[in-house]
Amino acid sequence: MSATAELLLQTAQRGELHHAILCYGPNAATLREVALRIAKTLNCLNGTEGDDCTACRRIEQRMHPDVHFIEVTAERKMISVEQIREMVAAATLRPYEGRNKVFIIDPAHALSVGGSNSLLKTLEEPAGDTTFILLTRSPDLLLPTIRSRCQPVFIGGEVETNDALAASIVASLTRFSDDRDTAALLGIAALVAAQDDCSDAVALLGQVLCDAVAGRVPLSIDRDRLLAAADATTNAIRWLTVNADARMLVEQALAELVT
Ligand SMILES: [Zn+2]
Structure with missing residues (x-):
């Protein structure tokens, strides 16, 4: 304690x-x-x-x-x-x-x-x-x-990470980055929306996008687009508190990645 x-x-x-x-x-x-x-x-x-x-x-x-x-x-x-x-x-x-x-x-x-x-x-x-x-x-x-x-x-404590979810998000983002396959992005939205704590999952997605901006996750996606999507996840977390649809919010945030 x-x-x-x-x-x-x-x-x-x-x-x-x-x-x-x-x-x-x-x-x-x-x-x-x-x-x-x-x-x-x-x-x-x-x-x-x-x-x-x-x-x-x-x-x-x-x-x-x-x-x-x-x-x-x-x-x-x-x-x-x-x-x-x-x-x-x-x-x-x-x-x-x-x-x-x-x-x-x-x-x-x-x-x-x-x-x-x-x-x-x-x-x-x-x-x-x-x-x-x-x-x-x-x-x-x-x-x-x-x-x-x-x-x-x-109250301090270890930062929680959901490694499996983070890995799935990175895998799907990589698929989008390699093939411009937007179905991969829709898959992320479905996955994130299905988590017990949606806002935690959206925050994790935002973290992965920020890591990509910083070059810690190698993706061939324009830096400004990654930043815009990361920003959109922050807004999405606020919208979740007013009962907005998680899947739709994440889809909209990830649409920032698509040219
Ligand atoms: Zn007692």
Whole structure:
């Protein structure tokens, strides 16, 4: 656990934690671990930052009635208005057995605009025994109205890479570079859109394109076109937060490569 995370847990232990924490950093697993530790610290029966008391165990097993997870699934890649409405309703109730209700929104950049708007008022004036923990790769991916209501905390961690996906993207880009086969680009769009975390996959595509600009991936594609496509992936990530179609966005970004 990083020094920042330890500090966060100590603040939680003193009962002085901000009611809405925005944990951000490059490693989703690390962010989740910190969120769980905060939930444990706020509810541990022994007053620790996480041990094997029944409350901590049930939080670990996701069976604690006061610790809620608002997440995406393989089929549903955005956090919907309905999920947030349920959460807002649960936030008005007293805790069932713990000291604190904890709502973990993971990843917060998957909040739809409607979901974000439904959340605003609750984020502003929650009940005293309620803590929201938002997890994201980057605060820039959240709407400013959400961001401004949270205390941002950077949580370090290893940068995640999806080597298999990166290799597939490079292989398809090479095929396009060699044969000007635009079907290869459509293939990339389909592949990226099928990933569990689309915005992570689009970010990875952007990274590969930047590597190509820097000459680290040898492609015979004009540098300006590579740059334009890389820029377009950055915009695509923003559009994904408003429920835009991932496949279409990536197709449009990669169209920048075609003369
Ligand atoms: Zn405990």
